[in-house]
Amino acid sequence: MTRPTPLLSVRDLRIDINTMDGVLKAVRGVDLDIHPGKTLGLVGESGCGKSLTSKAILGINPPNCKASGSIQFNSAAGSWDLLALKPGAAEIRGIRGRRISMIFQEPMTAFSPLYTIGNQISEILLLHVTRDKRVARAMAIDILGRVGIASPEKRIDQYPHEYSGGMLQRAMIAMAIVCKPELLIADEPTTALDVTIQAQILQIMQELQQEFGMAIFFITHDMGTIASMCDEVAVMYLGQIVENGPVRQIFSQPLHPYTRGLLASIPRMGMDAEERLASIKGQVPVPIGLPDTCGFYPRCPLAEEAVCLQAPVPLLEIEPGHFARCFKAKAKGGQDE
Amino acid sequence: MSVNALRPETGQEPILVTKGLRKVYTRHRQSLVALDSTDLTIYRGEVLGVVGESGCGKTTLGRCVIRAIEPTQGQVHFSPQGVPGVDLLALDKKTLKEYRRHIQMIFQDPYSSLDPRMTVYNIIAEPLIAQYRYTRPQLEEKVAEIIRLTGLNPEFMHRYPHAFSGGQRQRIGIARALVTRPQFVICDEAVSALDVSVQAQIINLLRDLQEQLGLSYMFISHSLSVVEHLSTRVCVMYLGRIVELADTADLFRTPLHPYTEALLSAHPQPDPDYPSRRIILQGEVPNPLNPPGGCPFHPRCRYAVPRCATEVPPLRHITDRHQAACHLAEDLRLEGVRTERTA
Numbered sequence A: 001m002t003r004p005t006p007l008l009s010v011r012d013l014r015i016d017i018n019t020m021d022g023v024l025k026a027v028r029g030v031d032l033d034i035h036p037g038k039t040l041g042l043v044g045e046s047g048c049g050k051s052l053t054s055k056a057i058l059g060i061n062p063p064n065c066k067a068s069g070s071i072q073f074n075s076a077a078g079s080w081d082l083l084a085l086k087p088g089a090a091e092i093r094g095i096r097g098r099r100i101s102m103i104f105q106e107p108m109t110a111f112s113p114l115y116t117i118g119n120q121i122s123e124i125l126l127l128h129v130t131r132d133k134r135v136a137r138a139m140a141i142d143i144l145g146r147v148g149i150a151s152p153e154k155r156i157d158q159y160p161h162e163y164s165g166g167m168l169q170r171a172m173i174a175m176a177i178v179c180k181p182e183l184l185i186a187d188e189p190t191t192a193l194d195v196t197i198q199a200q201i202l203q204i205m206q207e208l209q210q211e212f213g214m215a216i217f218f219i220t221h222d223m224g225t226i227a228s229m230c231d232e233v234a235v236m237y238l239g240q241i242v243e244n245g246p247v248r249q250i251f252s253q254p255l256h257p258y259t260r261g262l263l264a265s266i267p268r269m270g271m272d273a274e275e276r277l278a279s280i281k282g283q284v285p286v287p288i289g290l291p292d293t294c295g296f297y298p299r300c301p302l303a304e305e306a307v308c309l310q311a312p313v314p315l316l317e318i319e320p321g322h323f324a325r326c327f328k329a330k331a332k333g334g335q336d337e
Numbered sequence B: 001m002s003v004n005a006l007r008p009e010t011g012q013e014p015i016l017v018t019k020g021l022r023k024v025y026t027r028h029r030q031s032l033v034a035l036d037s038t039d040l041t042i043y044r045g046e047v048l049g050v051v052g053e054s055g056c057g058k059t060t061l062g063r064c065v066i067r068a069i070e071p072t073q074g075q076v077h078f079s080p081q082g083v084p085g086v087d088l089l090a091l092d093k094k095t096l097k098e099y100r101r102h103i104q105m106i107f108q109d110p111y112s113s114l115d116p117r118m119t120v121y122n123i124i125a126e127p128l129i130a131q132y133r134y135t136r137p138q139l140e141e142k143v144a145e146i147i148r149l150t151g152l153n154p155e156f157m158h159r160y161p162h163a164f165s166g167g168q169r170q171r172i173g174i175a176r177a178l179v180t181r182p183q184f185v186i187c188d189e190a191v192s193a194l195d196v197s198v199q200a201q202i203i204n205l206l207r208d209l210q211e212q213l214g215l216s217y218m219f220i221s222h223s224l225s226v227v228e229h230l231s232t233r234v235c236v237m238y239l240g241r242i243v244e245l246a247d248t249a250d251l252f253r254t255p256l257h258p259y260t261e262a263l264l265s266a267h268p269q270p271d272p273d274y275p276s277r278r279i280i281l282q283g284e285v286p287n288p289l290n291p292p293g294g295c296p297f298h299p300r301c302r303y304a305v306p307r308c309a310t311e312v313p314p315l316r317h318i319t320d321r322h323q324a325a326c327h328l329a330e331d332l333r334l335e336g337v338r339t340e341r342t343a
Helices: A050-058 A090-095 A117-130 A135-146 A165-177 A196-214 A224-229 A247-252 A257-264 B058-066 B093-100 B120-131 B136-149 B166-178 B195-213 B226-231 B248-253 B256-264 B304-312
Strands: A008-019 A022-034 A039-043 A065-075 A078-081 A100-102 A181-186 A215-220 A230-235 A238-247 A314-319 A322-324 B014-025 B031-042 B047-051 B072-078 B103-106 B183-190 B216-221 B233-238 B240-246 B316-319 B322-324
Touching: A008 A050, A022 A039, A022 A050, A022 A065, A022 A238, A039 A050, A039 A224, A050 A065, A050 A100, A050 A181, A050 A215, A078 B031, A100 A165, A117 A135, A117 A165, A135 A165, A165 A196, A181 A196, A196 A224, A196 B256, A215 A224, A224 A247, A230 A247, A230 A257, A238 A247, A257 B195, A322 B031, B014 B058, B014 B216, B031 B058, B031 B072, B031 B216, B031 B240, B047 B058, B047 B226, B058 B072, B058 B183, B058 B216, B058 B316, B093 B103, B093 B120, B103 B166, B120 B136, B120 B166, B136 B166, B166 B195, B195 B216, B195 B226, B226 B248, B233 B248, B233 B256, B240 B248, B240 B256
Parallel strands: A039 A215, A039 A230, A100 A181, A181 A215, B047 B216, B047 B233, B103 B183, B183 B216
Antiparallel strands: A008 A022, A008 A065, A065 A078, A230 A238, A238 A322, A314 A322, B014 B031, B014 B072, B233 B240, B240 B322, B316 B322
């Protein structure tokens, strides 16, 4: 299947963290493609490496994280390998906030409490778009109105503590999209919010995506938001992508036992209350000194030593466009591929 | 209704009844009504789910019931088996302490709710030491028993909390709450901090323990799907009030309050083909220091009529087993969760 050039291609991304107990392999060879105007969801549990992966794109991981591999960014303005750029150098700073921007999980801590919301939005505009403070202010007011903040001309001069959590998240989205980036990275953008506010924020993100045509890299642990937001989904476990494919296929025919376990363990509204939740036995191991073979083996219901532990499992294309990192994964119908 | 009234349909006895429970915080001459005249009955052996968004008063409700915070007004009638029923709010400290062995709480955060300087044994034994006079071997036996019941390995009971994962710590918190063998347990967001695969383990554990030990729960959570899964009945709160109360299936399939309808529709279903008809509520929860007049929900309600702005709707029985606080409850045809996927 030929596809258009991805906007962002991550290849063999590895992130090692030096700890007192040894080298922690937090990300172990991640490949991802994000296409222009589409939404890719990255889902996984705490500590699977999803946030490190997203932050590596912008080069904002702490210095003790050593990243290797490549992150090819094919922007309208040129192509770069983001990993090869020096952190803090002019090139990456011209990309951050301008062509790729990010929304963080905690709107309450992502803003500086010392500056007004208007100052913080204008700062990006003054850096990338204009030198005229009045123009920047007008643009900031306009964008605040667009994300649904009432009377933005008044709100712009307020400080973060005068905003509620939902409004701050809107302001953060405003800040992230004010330069019309090609890629928006959203790292758990609604996890800290109540469900009715979450619905508002997700709707705004979808509207803005349609309007500006940006791609969204949506990171979350919540299968529910993934289902309503994404075109494609990558499931991450223990620093690796274990399954990757179109959202419908992931939900209707999950191939990897971890994805299946994850889906089965969510209580769903409307499901029979007498049903017991399936849970995945055991817990996620600490990724220090792990073998290269399947990381899910100790918790897997399908585990079979003779098959699973023979070699490192590659990401196998089980169905067209639908990949799983499992030797036992089979396409629908049950025949081997 | 008398505090000992049996549930007409099932003949269950109430274990806990609140009447006019109210909590008002006053500061700088402003008063914030965190919990407004709440009447609730929880029957023996049932799980009452309490859902609502941040600041709706659900945690305040749980804490007022156990007197972790002192309510401003009201009564909490508690009738455990084998001891005389009492109004918890009228008890002196000493008697309250004796009753606390029958009513316990499980907290949200498995990290901050366990003292890092105490071993697991000491954490779990503490309520027993406070309540009873056991010898050391008796204590060890009781602690080991509850540890096994909550799915932990008693060999590790002399370790400290940092040696355990989030899910294991939550099991320790559950063991601590259950070691005095309470009859009534308040679970305040007990699974919210956990990852889904571990969350499922703890939900199953809470359910098994409820059946084995005949517990009654007040299960407080913001997560509709978790509440639906665990609860016999559910109450929905908004700005310090109960706006709807019904049997779980009833409330989720045929909600009678517009706020419940909006909550249900906003909950993202893990199914890309779920026919989403998300109702996007306008605005946010009003400031509780300055709540709107009339129905607290009317500024965000799409069905509001002029009457809603002036008259507070009381929580009333719409059918035998379904209460709602909405003037229009009989007339609206609200949409609940669809169980069968529409093709």
